[in-house]
Amino acid sequence: MNKNKKICNxxxxxxxxxxxxxxxxxxxSHSGMVELEDSDLREVSGQGLFVADMIRGDELTGANEYxxxxxxxxxxxxxxxxxxxxxxxxQLGCGGVNDFLSGHAxxxxxxxxxxxxxxxxxxxGDPQSPVTLDRPYMEFAIKNDDTHTMREVVGIKIxxxxxDGFMATGRRYYNxxxxxxxxxxxxxxxxxxxxxxNVVGCHSGLNSVSxxxxxxxxxTMRVKAAVxxxxxxxxxxxxxxxxxxxxxxxxxQDESIFVDLxxxxxxSLGLRSAVLTxxxxxxxxxxxxxxxxxVYAQLNADARTVHGLAFAETGDFFLSFQREPVAYPxxxxxxxxxxxxxxxxxxxALDACATTTHDTPRCHSAYAVPAxxxxxxxxxxxxxxxxxxxxxxxGNVSIGGALELxxxxxxxxxxxxxxxxxxxxxxxxxxxx
Numbered sequence: 521m522n523k524n525k526k527i528c529n530x531x532x533x534x535x536x537x538x539x540x541x542x543x544x545x546x547x548x549s550h551s552g553m554v555e556l557e558d559s560d561l562r563e564v565s566g567q568g569l570f571v572a573d574m575i576r577g578d579e580l581t582g583a584n585e586y587x588x589x590x591x592x593x594x595x596x597x598x599x600x601x602x603x604x605x606x607x608x609x610x611q612l613g614c615g616g617v618n619d620f621l622s623g624h625a626x627x628x629x630x631x632x633x634x635x636x637x638x639x640x641x642x643x644x645g646d647p648q649s650p651v652t653l654d655r656p657y658m659e660f661a662i663k664n665d666d667t668h669t670m671r672e673v674v675g676i677k678i679x680x681x682x683x684d685g686f687m688a689t690g691r692r693y694y695n696x697x698x699x700x701x702x703x704x705x706x707x708x709x710x711x712x713x714x715x716x717x718n719v720v721g722c723h724s725g726l727n728s729v730s731x732x733x734x735x736x737x738x739x740t741m742r743v744k745a746a747v748x749x750x751x752x753x754x755x756x757x758x759x760x761x762x763x764x765x766x767x768x769x770x771x772x773q774d775e776s777i778f779v780d781l782x783x784x785x786x787x788s789l790g791l792r793s794a795v796l797t798x799x800x801x802x803x804x805x806x807x808x809x810x811x812x813x814x815v816y817a818q819l820n821a822d823a824r825t826v827h828g829l830a831f832a833e834t835g836d837f838f839l840s841f842q843r844e845p846v847a848y849p850x851x852x853x854x855x856x857x858x859x860x861x862x863x864x865x866x867x868x869a870l871d872a873c874a875t876t877t878h879d880t881p882r883c884h885s886a887y888a889v890p891a892x893x894x895x896x897x898x899x900x901x902x903x904x905x906x907x908x909x910x911x912x913x914x915g916n917v918s919i920g921g922a923l924e925l926x927x928x929x930x931x932x933x934x935x936x937x938x939x940x941x942x943x944x945x946x947x948x949x950x951x952x953x
């Protein structure tokens with residue numbers, strides 16, 4: 521750039537500064553800018569894209585031993601982010617001290633074939649639809665904040681005020697097809713069983729997850745069995761709130777099953793003392809007549825068989841990593857119960873903390889469930905509803921097993937086939953979809 525061009529650019533810039541405009545009724549003269557009084561400034565409004573905040577670990581409701589040692593510095597955007605993505609493998613926090621905390625070697629978060637997309641109700645949305653993050657931000661947990669020589673970053677959190685969308689995981693294999701990811705249960709899918717290792721061998725996906733999941737669960741299954749090898753059982757069973765027309769479960773909040781799951785390198789999802797409502801013919805009709813068609817079961821499903829979770833305007837979703845347990849402040853700075861009360865959603869929202877029957881201590885704290893050492897995922901309202909299997913065969917059930925159905929904790933169903941299929945979310949040469 522030559523000298524004359526530089527002078528020209530400077531003159532243009534000065535001319536732009538000298539252009540007359542008005543703020544709050546006061547005009548700028550052509551000769552220069554006019555200083556505004558405080559009273560004038562108060563009449564000017566604006567909005568910043570970036571916001572910053574500092575929250576002490578002892579100032580909010582429910583402060584505890586995992587929040588009080590820290591000050592939390594937050595910086596975020598007052599906006600919305602949308603994304604649609606596919607990852608072949610997501611691994612975070614492999615090896616290290618959590619090998620000993622969890623009892624097995626592996627990764628804090630280990631998921632095969634992750635897809636993030638929009639949702640349609642609680643099901644996957646269109647392949648090109650985005651998951652939406654409202655007000656994304658980063659937050660730092662600082663220890664010894666008042667001592668310059670000792671202050672240190674203990675944890676970093678990446679989150680959003682709310683997340684809305686669907687996360688699909690893993691892939692489904694079929695008879696005789698080699699399972700390329702899940703070799704621990706045999707390398708070839710053998711779907712001859714409805715429960716047990718053969719079921720798991722036909723799935724890949726959630727290998728391990730460290731974090732807190734506040735889940736809303738429901739399922740409908742057509743259960744077949746032969747009690748003592750003689751008495752046939754063929755009935756629809758359901759638990760939680762379902763929208764199908766073949767069972768007797770409803771759709772209201774009081775039908776919901778809310779389960780809080782928290783831990784390091786979790787590998788299964790379970791329901792203890794789940795009440796299954798049966799309806800059908802034969803022996804089931806007799807049970808209905810005498811009021812015994814509500815039976816109990818213990819469901820323990822390997823996380824690999826669960827191929828997706830819906831996040832319906834889920835508040836306080838985040839990923840974090842920390843060198844020691846940290847209870848991060850919730851984005852809203854109030855407890856979930858206070859937030860639902862302010863919004864008029866107590867007794868209405870499909871969330872454990874909007875009830876008085878399923879709430880837990882975390883519902884009354886403005887700090888999240890403490891994140892353990894390593895990587896951690898916090899999802900306080902994850903939906904796994906309307907899981908449906910119209911052909912589930914328990915085979916022969918002993919008289920003792922049948923009696924276990926009549927009382928808690930109930931009949932144990934280990935690794936059931938949920939008939940869960942992965943969402944399609946990619947094109948071209950990507951084959952795992």
